[in-house]
Amino acid sequence: MIDAVGNPQSVLVMGGTSEIGLAVVEAFASDRPLRVVLAARKSDRLDAARARLEALGCAVETVEFDATAPETHTEVVRTAFAGGDIDVALVAFGLLGDNEVAWTDVDAAVELAQVNYTAAVSVGVALGKRMTEQGHGAIVALSSVAGERARRSNFVYGSTKAGMDAFYSGLTEALRPAGVHVTVVRPGFVHTRMTEGMSPAPLSTTPEAVAAIVVDAVRNRRELVWAPGPLRFVMSALRHVPRPLFRRLPV
């Protein structure tokens, strides 16, 4: 159960090796050790993630999860909930991909769409169902500013995040009567494995900073947050810039 001061007892990370996902778990665990379920493909990185959280006193379980196999997702979520209620579920998996490959190669484009959108939807449906049954809980979906307005430089990724973002924004409303709280998080450029070697955009941030925003959002039951916060104003301006001008902006 999430208690009166907003501490969860159990957290599920869909995409259990996600740096932002793990930073969120660590932020919650810094107040109090948790039961953590990491859903990811088996890998050394997953073992390392487990060890890192166990060192903080967390009890960690892992569940095999393949984002490209949506037909398995109901079962994956069921297994993740088998050990007891899940108080907070993070939807933290995703691929950035190479935009120039993705918009010219069918397989690459479909993979991005499947992982970032289709899987996010199937996982969201399964999580919503389980949390409705348990009568409480919070789902945190890691979206992206890239979904807010597609740019030439990463529009395939941006389009998948736009779809994912719209789905979870709708899920926020749909699950509200069931007592399940959904938060959509829109980070900007985050220094992670995913963005390694790329030149950082303005207002770039770190997984730890995003995690602090997520923890605050869960505690205060916020439905939409930006990371960092000022991106909200930058993006609401950019959203309305006319195309001929937008095209020329260095974004």
Place this chain on the structure above:
Amino acid sequence: MPNTSLRGWGRTAPTRAHVVPVRSAADVTAALASAGPRGVIARGLGRSYGDPAQNAGGTVLDMTGLDRIHSVDADSGRVVVDAGVSLDTLMRAALPFGLWLPVLPGTRQVTVGGAIGADIHGKAHHVVGSFGNHVESLDLVTADGRAHTLTPSDDLFWATVGGMGLTGIVVRAVLVLHHVETAYFTVDTEQIDNLDELMARQSVDDEKYAETVSWFDAVTTGDHAGRGLLMRANHATLDELPPKLRAHPLRFDAPQLLTVPDVFPPGLLNRFTGKLFSELWYRKSPTKLGAIQNITQFLHPLDVLGEWNRGYGPRGFLQYQFVVPLERGDVVRGVLDRMHAAGQVSALNVLKRFGEGNRAPLSFPRPGWTLCVDIPVNDGLGPLCDELDELVLDAGGRHYLAKESRTTPEAIRRGYPRLDEWRKVRDAADPTGVFTSDMSRRLELTS
């Protein structure tokens, strides 16, 4: 399908459950038969601060419709009541017979079932003990749907007293009330300059008073830290009443002036307003002996404001209440110092000395000092409370489950060493775990 959002009096941590109104023991049996895998808990008037009367995804029985007073015997003081009757209703019915509920907590908006489940205490604890001490028998519907009449010779009776509703559903109880001549108190109020003096003063002459409590100011620092009001009272006799009250000495004199609207912003209670409130509260009552006061004035000053919990804004608040052994009164000071250092404001602080505890394994009161502070929920409160938990538990103290909303299963295991003994009795009565609540899941009270 879960369909009603429920939360405690602290307005934190809402969850949804299927709420079933019950009007009879048969309704309870029927509800148990149709309960789903997420179990059942009873709920009365929702005055517990945290989550003991919530059951996310499961069934919550609304007991307030089970509200008949079956009999009042003026001679023996024995009353037979349904579990959903509020203490307020019961007092109004019993006072004309010259009967007084010996245990009254800070509000009368508590049901008899809830009073048993939390084994509530009042300002008279040092003399009369807690609520369970005044229950002659109770009817409990257990997980199999059958009703049992339990008396203090049954282990299940004592597991139910203080058992937070996890042994079954109390549907009826026989209580024994005290005889009084009037509904008024003769009150001695002393304005005392600091906490040490307050605690020293509260430690003498305790046996001369039926009711004792002190309210103090935790905002002021320095030499006057913990300045407060020690208030002690006895039931007024007819002779002690002024002539205008003598005509109706048993009148239920408990005014409520206004209801607090639900419009408060977060952060309303801050250092400034806390200081202002503390100043007013301290100044309002200079030292005065032998004053005649009504029920609201002495016992329930906050009942003057209906829905006063709204004053804490949307994130709600928590009450931190603990008891430590008498020789560890220093913990009271330690807790206040830590709160102050962390910048947390509690406007109203209640200090009381408990007398002997009873046989119930999960009953909260034991001989010692009990402190209760109200704190609005804000960032940083969680870690502070975890620190306070350590102070309390290291001193051999424990937390009050009716007000608990954020501690750990480990803290409860340490504070209640008889937890396993209670579990054994509970599990025998409910082998498949029908009775469960958000609190029992959060604190791992049941397995």
